[in-house]
Amino acid sequence: MPGTAELPVCDIDVFSPAALEDPEELHRVLRGAGPVVYLSRYDVRALARHEEVHAALADWQHFESGSGVGLANFRHEEPWRPPSVLLEADPPRHDAPRRVLRDILAPSALRVLRAAWQRAAEELVEQVLTSGTGEFDAFTELACAFPLKVFPDAVGLGPYGRENLLPYGNVAFNSFGPVNDLVRADAHRVAELSAWVNAQCAREALTDDGFGARIWAAADRGDLTRAQAPLVVRSLLTAGVDTTVHGLAACLYAFATHPEQWQRLRERPELARVAFDEAVRWQSPVQTFFRTATTDVTIAGALVPEGTKILMFLGAANRDPDRWDDPDRFDLTRDPSGHVGFGMGIHQCVGQHVARLEAETLLTALAARVEHIELTATPGRHLNNTLRSWASLPVRVHRTR
Template structure:
């Protein structure tokens, strides 16, 4: 990566996928880095460090957007919803200016007061008291998944654990029919790819799009009685939502509530298999299962990036941004910022990392976090009790996505505890 010194040089490296005609604010460092290139997505950490070192805000000349990679500025943008709007899209495209490939999320891509109302419905449905009602079912399914994995011994940590448990839990809790569930992960992959440029990754993922199917699943008639999806409809109805609006809330949960949990669990398995000392500590203290998951989300950051749009003229990192400027937040870079975290590239399950931004922060803090943590903590706790060692059997294979950092495969050997 190089620093580009003037606007004419910046134009020379402009990406064919660039859809913005904004100019860099005076004095802002300009970089030709492409954060959506395959080599960057596969190994982003050196690029993240370079961006952090360039300054609090950097202009990405390939796309004509501002970018923040330091923890302080990422957190500032996430928390200031009045200056940095989500309603104009959490992807590269400005939903006020560009054609829409997809319907905007009624949770991720809204601002108050609409966001407050929508979030209130899902927050009540996903309240901690309700999560306790699911705990026994999640535990039973975690044991079944682990039974199958231990029978094989040599497994793929992604397919046999990280995907297996959420796919066994999440669709049943939402209450969707059995038929078609295999579409959930490919559709989520396409959705997260759509937040970046319309590059080759995005084009390849379009085959997994299932917009009409997911839209249909949100309807009450397709949801099992007593399910979480039916509960969302009930709460929404009490608050004046019509059935179509309630269905959009279910759709939002279906699109964002599975893929991120899978990648968070895969990250935890990768970290624990690569750090035998941390695995031994977890075995000795299974109550650290939740902390082990949180630290993996910090270190590997399944959601690497999100966008905001400047809703008004605003100062960020000492620079004035014009209204309509797209701002790319590097959540993964912020979570490894040495200005905030000591020894940031090391996995430490005893770390106090309460303000990492892997789940976001502010009004858009991940609404599905309680359910994700229930699934992950349950599986990791049972692994700590039932498995003596997790041994890598080969290098993991990355699954590239414009937004999400995940694994396609993770060869592991599970050695049962005596």
């Protein structure tokens, strides 16, 4: 194949259960092999160093998302659902939906939610701390429970069926990888989950005071088409839950394994947002995304032919020792800005401020009531082709009162 001879070749199955369960060694191998590595099993180029990943994410002109952000190439393959008008689109198709969501989810627009979310976080923490012995699954009781309450409320979803959001997200993010056992395990649920999510995106299914209603109002104004509106709502529901859930779980895991950092947060609760970004850098809930070369392009002296899929390892870039000092350590004295856990450039996560607000309110509520967090057993991982996911996070907490 043209352009592969000069590249280092890696024949590791980067989507194997072992690689997904514990990716750090794979990341070290890929970073050490070179700035561009040919993955022979999947016929793709891989980028694992921060410099190249950052640059490719920001360069939508040469590395498009419109051909799919997974292994499947939409130039030749039919996607299993209509492509996302945000994640799987480039300008000009990407511009109007992005502009509408940017305004709806802007930090100034989220300030009205802060007080309600802070109360919800305090109520949840109180409930968890007073309903048992101080031992519980922090993944289920906190990292899942809080986003699945406040975010669907903000979108305008009704109270029923929210248990479908995480399984749907699991299916969606799995689909970005190969058709392996993880994809096949959920194949029987795809139609059911897709139908439920699509139904929630209709105007009549949404309350009149949430993000969803504002998206439909944008369509009424002509800022979006009426065909785009439900797809934009769907993008919120696809990308706005799983990544926050697993980012919060990463925070709680980090504090359970770095007790000195928990004390630092308790002393300075204004570090809650820094803690969330550092946890996203350290654990990278979104591990990988693909792009497709729009033309023959050279990366660090290596030719990437037009039409080639590029697999960017966000998790590897976020622990690149050439970019971060002591990158394997979770550290609240670090400035984590520049991490690529939310992407970069025009496709950078438009809902990242929502996720930060969720994390800030939950972590500050927890820090006010808990002196210490510790693991009581080995946490469980849930394997996904794209996400660094959790299944359980058993902890013991020591309350302040």
